[in-house]
Amino acid sequence: MTGFDLFVQQTINGLTLGAMYSLLALGFTMVYGILELINFAHFSVFMVGTFVAMGALQSMGIMGQSVILTGLPLVGVLLVALAATMTVCGCIGMGIERFFLRRLRSVKGPAQMITTIGISYILSNSVLLFIGGQGFNFPNPIPMLKYHIGGAVMDVRQPLIWAISAVLMIGLTYFVQSTKLGKAMRATAQDPEAARMMGVDVDRVVLTAFFLGSAMAGAAAVVFGLYYNYTNFYIGFDAGLRAFTAAVLGGIGNVPGAMLGGLLIGIIETMTSQFISTNWAEVVIFSILILVLVFRPAGLLGRVAPNKS
Amino acid sequence: MPLDATSGLLLEFKSINTYYGDLHVLKDVNYEIRHGEIVSLLGGNACGKSTTMKTIMGVVRPRTGTVIFDGQPIEKLSTSERVRRGIAPVLEARRLFPRMTVFENLEMGAFMRKKGAEFAQDLERVYELFPRVKERRSQVAGTLSGGEQQMVAIGRALMARPRLICMDEPSMGLSPLYVEQVFDIIQTINKQGTSIFMVEQNASMALSIAHRAYVLQTGVVVLSGTAAELREDKNIREAYLGELQVPGAKAEAEAK
Ligand SMILES: Nc1ncnc2c1ncn2[C@@H]1O[C@H](COP(=O)(O)OP(=O)(O)OP(=O)(O)O)[C@@H](O)[C@H]1O
Ligand SMILES: [Mg+2]
Numbered sequence: 139m140t141g142f143d144l145f146v147q148q149t150i151n152g153l154t155l156g157a158m159y160s161l162l163a164l165g166f167t168m169v170y171g172i173l174e175l176i177n178f179a180h181f182s183v184f185m186v187g188t189f190v191a192m193g194a195l196q197s198m199g200i201m202g203q204s205v206i207l208t209g210l211p212l213v214g215v216l217l218v219a220l221a222a223t224m225t226v227c228g229c230i231g232m233g234i235e236r237f238f239l240r241r242l243r244s245v246k247g248p249a250q251m252i253t254t255i256g257i258s259y260i261l262s263n264s265v266l267l268f269i270g271g272q273g274f275n276f277p278n279p280i281p282m283l284k285y286h287i288g289g290a291v292m293d294v295r296q297p298l299i300w301a302i303s304a305v306l307m308i309g310l311t312y313f314v315q316s317t318k319l320g321k322a323m324r325a326t327a328q329d330p331e332a333a334r335m336m337g338v339d340v341d342r343v344v345l346t347a348f349f350l351g352s353a354m355a356g357a358a359a360v361v362f363g364l365y366y367n368y369t370n371f372y373i374g375f376d377a378g379l380r381a382f383t384a385a386v387l388g389g390i391g392n393v394p395g396a397m398l399g400g401l402l403i404g405i406i407e408t409m410t411s412q413f414i415s416t417n418w419a420e421v422v423i424f425s426i427l428i429l430v431l432v433f434r435p436a437g438l439l440g441r442v443a444p445n446k447s
Numbered sequence: 448m449p450l451d452a453t454s455g456l457l458l459e460f461k462s463i464n465t466y467y468g469d470l471h472v473l474k475d476v477n478y479e480i481r482h483g484e485i486v487s488l489l490g491g492n493a494c495g496k497s498t499t500m501k502t503i504m505g506v507v508r509p510r511t512g513t514v515i516f517d518g519q520p521i522e523k524l525s526t527s528e529r530v531r532r533g534i535a536p537v538l539e540a541r542r543l544f545p546r547m548t549v550f551e552n553l554e555m556g557a558f559m560r561k562k563g564a565e566f567a568q569d570l571e572r573v574y575e576l577f578p579r580v581k582e583r584r585s586q587v588a589g590t591l592s593g594g595e596q597q598m599v600a601i602g603r604a605l606m607a608r609p610r611l612i613c614m615d616e617p618s619m620g621l622s623p624l625y626v627e628q629v630f631d632i633i634q635t636i637n638k639q640g641t642s643i644f645m646v647e648q649n650a651s652m653a654l655s656i657a658h659r660a661y662v663l664q665t666g667v668v669v670l671s672g673t674a675a676e677l678r679e680d681k682n683i684r685e686a687y688l689g690e691l692q693v694p695g696a697k698a699e700a701e702a703k
Contacts, residue, residue, distance in 0.1 A: 318558075318562075321547070321551060321554065321555065322555075322558065324544070324546070324547060325544045325547065325555050328544045328545055328546055328547065329542055329544055329545075331506060331542075332538055332543075332544065333555070334506060334526050334527075335504050335506060335526060335530070335536045335538065336530065336555045336558045336559075336603075336607075337526065337527040337530035337531065337607075338527070338555075338558060339525075339527055441546075
């Protein structure tokens with residue numbers, strides 16, 4: 139491969155990884171946008187999602203790499219796995235808000251954030267206890283098709299992952315921009331008290347943000363499993379930290395920012411691994427984050443302290 | 448100007464006591480607002496005017512006492528239920544949603560109502576009252592001038608098709624010309640049938656359009672009566688009308 143081919147190859151890989159980070163970053167950003175809370179439980183909701191997806195695929199008879207589907211059966215199986223994982227993750231997210239975080243909402247200080255860290259550990263240790271600490275072979279029903287683009291190779295799973303992510307992100311953007319509940323969500327993020335006085339049920343808005351953000355983590359979990367064919371009880375921390383970084387890079391609280399940040403982090407990661415060294419990926423990611431924050435403290439698309447006049 | 452004294456009560460505060468923690472803000476307060484009235488609430492800083500508004504909207508709950516709207520106690524109802532029954536706020540310092548467009552802000556005002564023919568009618572009415580708002584409908588609200596924001600804030604309240612609008616210092620931070628415009632509009636809205644409860648520090652302006660007024664001092668109603676009576680009251684003339692220039696000038700300085 140020439141240098142240019144390597145660049146194309148890593149762009150393809152980076153966009154795939156980045157699509158996953160974007161989906162995951164959306165959950166951080168939506169919750170932060172409304173509650174100014176960093177939800178560390180999100181890491182583990184994502185991890186649990188990979189096990190839900192694995193269970194869903196296995197219950198449809200897809201075991202390991204041995205069952206390969208094509209055409210409508212493949213689309214059907216993937217849609218069911220996606221819907222099941224997104225629903226379960228969304229419900230876990232709502233449960234976390236409803237039963238743990240809501241009663242702490244009026245408490246000032248870090249109580250809520252510490253609670254999310256605790257929940258994150260409870261979830262990952264529950265998986266360790268009840269399912270096991272070993273790595274799992276994530277089932278993959280997608281045929282091994284490869285396309286050559288110059289000297290670079292694209293796996294059929296990559297455009298599939300882009301398509302899934304694009305549809306979900308366009309759907310989410312439409313929801314937030316154009317639906318009544320989406321507008322109530324933006325209004326609540328901008329001025330919760332005023333939104334309440336328009337008649338918005340703020341509890342419902344917060345619950346919706348948790349559901350949608352966690353459902354996106356569920357979609358990211360399916361993408362992760364299909365791409366790496368692997369999962370274990372602590373994958374949430376690595377991917378979660380990068381997705382969180384992506385949200386901050388793009389401007390935390392900002393939905394398009396999370397999408398942009400995710401794609402950038404994905405590409406930076408694959409490029410660094412290719413052209414410098416895998417061991418340097420984290421160093422480069424965080425150096426770029428710090429540089430961006432020095433010059434744009436609110437992130438790439440974030441706004442500095444909204445004026446509340 | 449005085450209304451028919453027999454017209455019924457729209458909103459009533461009966462012995463309301465509101466606290467923030469240990470801080471006793473409203474002390475055994477009683478107000479009455481009749482159908483079709485403009486009632487003004489006058490008072491200095493920190494006496495509990497905004498707390499009165501929040502108690503009506505249900506953002507703050509009174510510890511004791513009853514709030515009656517249209518014959519029914521509402522002090523235990525949620526804010527959204529109160530909006531649905533016909534109370535809409537124009538908040539202190541306007542409080543538009545700064546990163547939403549003017550149109551989206553108006554939509555938020557109609558949040559409790561179904562979108563349809565009535566929405567279109569209400570929108571038309573707001574655009575008629577404020578041609579300026581129509582011009583600016585796709586602009587992001589945070590970039591409007593203070594006066595334009597106040598028009599949107601009033602428009603937003605009208606979109607709820609309320610029976611009572613609670614305004615918290617509508618003249619705050621506006622130039623005298625704008626203040627007169629805003630007060631003209633308030634009178635127009637009132638003549639179209641909406642009752643208005645208006646907190647003001649600009650006592651002479653408020654008394655010029657109000658039918659009746661209450662004077663609040665550190666959480667206690669110290670004086671009440673028709674606007675004409677209060678304009679003639681010696682204490683009011685000294686305490687509020689004489690001081691008129693001070694809060695007005697301060698508010699304008701803050702707006703700069
Ligand atoms: N959320 C709150 N928590 C604690 N104290 C509060 C809260 N809101 C208001 N207060 C206090 O209650 C008192 C009355 O406040 P309020 O906002 O009702 O005054 P106001 O009459 O509207 O004053 P201004 O003219 O300055 O707007 C003040 O001393 C204020 O500090
Ligand atoms: Mg006030």
